[in-house]
Amino acid sequence: MEKGKTSRATATVVGIDLGGTNVRAALIDEAGHILARNREETPKEAALLQETIVRMVAEISEGRAQAVVLAAAGLVDPRTRRILRSPNLEAIVDLPVVEALTQKLSIPVGLVNDAAAAALGEKWKGAGQPFNDFVLLTLGTGIGGGVVHKGKLLDIAAELGHMSINAEGPACQCGRRGCLESYASATAIVDRAVKELVSGRDSLARACCDGNYYKVTAEIIFKTAMEGDLLCREIIKDAAFHLGSGVANLVNIFSPEAVIFSGGLLGAWQFIKPEVQTRVTRLAFKPLDRDLKLLPSTLGDDAGVLGAARLALDLMAEGNPAPSSADPGIARPLQSH
Numbered sequence: 001m002e003k004g005k006t007s008r009a010t011a012t013v014v015g016i017d018l019g020g021t022n023v024r025a026a027l028i029d030e031a032g033h034i035l036a037r038n039r040e041e042t043p044k045e046a047a048l049l050q051e052t053i054v055r056m057v058a059e060i061s062e063g064r065a066q067a068v069v070l071a072a073a074g075l076v077d078p079r080t081r082r083i084l085r086s087p088n089l090e091a092i093v094d095l096p097v098v099e100a101l102t103q104k105l106s107i108p109v110g111l112v113n114d115a116a117a118a119a120l121g122e123k124w125k126g127a128g129q130p131f132n133d134f135v136l137l138t139l140g141t142g143i144g145g146g147v148v149h150k151g152k153l154l155d156i157a158a159e160l161g162h163m164s165i166n167a168e169g170p171a172c173q174c175g176r177r178g179c180l181e182s183y184a185s186a187t188a189i190v191d192r193a194v195k196e197l198v199s200g201r202d203s204l205a206r207a208c209c210d211g212n213y214y215k216v217t218a219e220i221i222f223k224t225a226m227e228g229d230l231l232c233r234e235i236i237k238d239a240a241f242h243l244g245s246g247v248a249n250l251v252n253i254f255s256p257e258a259v260i261f262s263g264g265l266l267g268a269w270q271f272i273k274p275e276v277q278t279r280v281t282r283l284a285f286k287p288l289d290r291d292l293k294l295l296p297s298t299l300g301d302d303a304g305v306l307g308a309a310r311l312a313l314d315l316m317a318e319g320n321p322a323p324s325s326a327d328p329g330i331a332r333p334l335q336s337h
């Protein structure tokens with residue numbers, strides 16, 4: 001793998017993972033090697049955010065970047081190439097970010113949803129490589145989704161975290177009730193733990209935060225569960241139970257070969273997987289789940305920048321139609337147009 005780093009790659013692009021907390025950028029060659037990377041806190045103001053992205057691209061690429069794709073935590077409109085909705089990137093909703101960056105960088109720029117990019121990253125270099133049909137779920141602050149079908153990233157919204165699994169469930173920030181992410185995101189797990197601790201439930205986690213339970217994190221809950229704590233295990237198990245309901249729905253809709261999970265909740269994978277498996281076995285339409293694999297991401301935080309880079313390579317090919325894309329098995333979705 002290291003060999004490619006020393007040979008002169010013919011194409012290098014920048015993939016950017018733009019989240020509510022951090023901006024990650026990576027210079028990546030056409031073989032998928034990460035040649036340079038950096039990470040900064042996400043500025044809250046639109047002009048500063050654009051300046052930051054331009055500076056980060058310049059710093060890592062030193063003039064070598066031939067295209068850039070932004071993978072953003074939001075709903076992307078493929079026609080206008082704008083973010084239509086994003087709770088964590090409100091500053092750039094409905095702004096012509098692609099046009100502005102294209103002008104400043106003078107190279108092709110694309111925009112894609114971050115979970116879709118992560119799915120493409122896993123297909124290119126991660127856990128999705130053996131599969132033509134899989135669904136990826138990012139389990140973090142919220143739940144995002146990406147769908148690969150017949151080896152190609154589907155150009156669909158895939159707001160899988162906002163699939164309702166209980167019409168009378170808790171209210172979600174999207175306006176409906178019982179969304180999957182209200183039960184099985186890291187935020188949902190932490191909220192439940194805080195509620196239980198404040199109400200006086202016995203748990204090893206009570207010793208962790210000097211009595212300020214609002215400081216409890218998902219990591220603390222996973223670590224305490226590993227130590228045998230019954231409350232933390234119960235909370236994770238309940239989240240996985242609901243996650244299993246959602247995954248069974250996805251199996252019925254997409255009949256994937258695999259469902260791949262990424263994000264903060266992987267810290268509790270050993271508790272989550274068996275519960276999800278049991279639930280899917282019980283609920284999925286038979287025999288759609290017969291050979292289903294439930295797998296953790298192998299790229300972790302790099303999935304987004306790698307998927308964005310894969311799209312940036314396709315964007316370059318679009319501007320230079322003679323050579324075909326390095327991987328003809330992956331389509332360029334409309335988001336990158």
Ligand SMILES: [Zn+2]
Nearest residue numbers: 162172174179
């Ligand atoms: Zn929702």
